[in-house]
Amino acid sequence: MNIILLGPPGAGKGTQAARLELTRGMVQLSTGDMLRAAVAQATPVGLKAKAVMEAGELVSDAIVSALIGERLDSIGSNGAIFDGYPRTRPQAEALDLLLGERGRTLDYVIELEVDEEALVERITGRFSCASCGAPYHDQYKLPQVEGTCDVCGSHEFKRRPDDNEQTVRTRLAEYRAKTAPILPYYEERGLVRRVDGMASVEEVAAEIDAILDS
Numbered sequence: 001m002n003i004i005l006l007g008p009p010g011a012g013k014g015t016q017a018a019r020l021e022l023t024r025g026m027v028q029l030s031t032g033d034m035l036r037a038a039v040a041q042a043t044p045v046g047l048k049a050k051a052v053m054e055a056g057e058l059v060s061d062a063i064v065s066a067l068i069g070e071r072l073d074s075i076g077s078n079g080a081i082f083d084g085y086p087r088t089r090p091q092a093e094a095l096d097l098l099l100g101e102r103g104r105t106l107d108y109v110i111e112l113e114v115d116e117e118a119l120v121e122r123i124t125g126r127f128s129c130a131s132c133g134a135p136y137h138d139q140y141k142l143p144q145v146e147g148t149c150d151v152c153g154s155h156e157f158k159r160r161p162d163d164n165e166q167t168v169r170t171r172l173a174e175y176r177a178k179t180a181p182i183l184p185y186y187e188e189r190g191l192v193r194r195v196d197g198m199a200s201v202e203e204v205a206a207e208i209d210a211i212l213d214s
Helices: 013-024 031-041 044-054 061-074 089-101 116-124 165-187 201-213
Strands: 003-006 027-030 080-083 108-113 126-129 135-137 192-196
Touching: 003 013, 003 165, 013 027, 013 080, 013 201, 027 031, 027 061, 031 044, 031 061, 044 061, 061 089, 089 165, 108 165, 108 201, 116 126, 116 165, 165 192, 192 201
Parallel strands: 003 080, 003 108, 027 080, 108 192
Antiparallel strands: 126 135
16 A cells, blocks of 8 residues: 655654554655665665755756655565655656556545644644653643653753744745645545544544555
């Protein structure tokens, strides 16, 4: 089974993809991670991407598609979870070709729907232990003892530099402008399913499982 997880940054795509890898043996294909890995491993596609990035240019759709194809060839019969790709209609059409060439089909496009104001609050309030990475939140999960990590006892915490309101709103606007428009392409084929991304991790997981098992 091959699926696309759609949703703005912070909607929980990474969390759900990791769960599907664990419970169903699917493989998450995140273009950002794959690009970094291909460059580090100096694969043919990675070398092309490195040259483009070193020239200060954007990696082309052709390179990204080649990267996806390379990765699909390496995962055998495991199902794929596409995260961060496709972002545009040409990429969506390219993905159809890549899958078709390998005897695969796209089964579902699952969109994690969110309330943007609540999502801004969710993202800007999160922080983690600088030592062990345990997650916390200003409103939903503070350490039991102020200033002390519940897990390792460290007194140092950190926030991601891009977890600020202006950056989050910019990323949400970019998602609406660039990624959301591919939904009609998949809706025409009856592939889109929507899940409440503001529900708990467990509830979102249950909804996704119900879709995949239907």
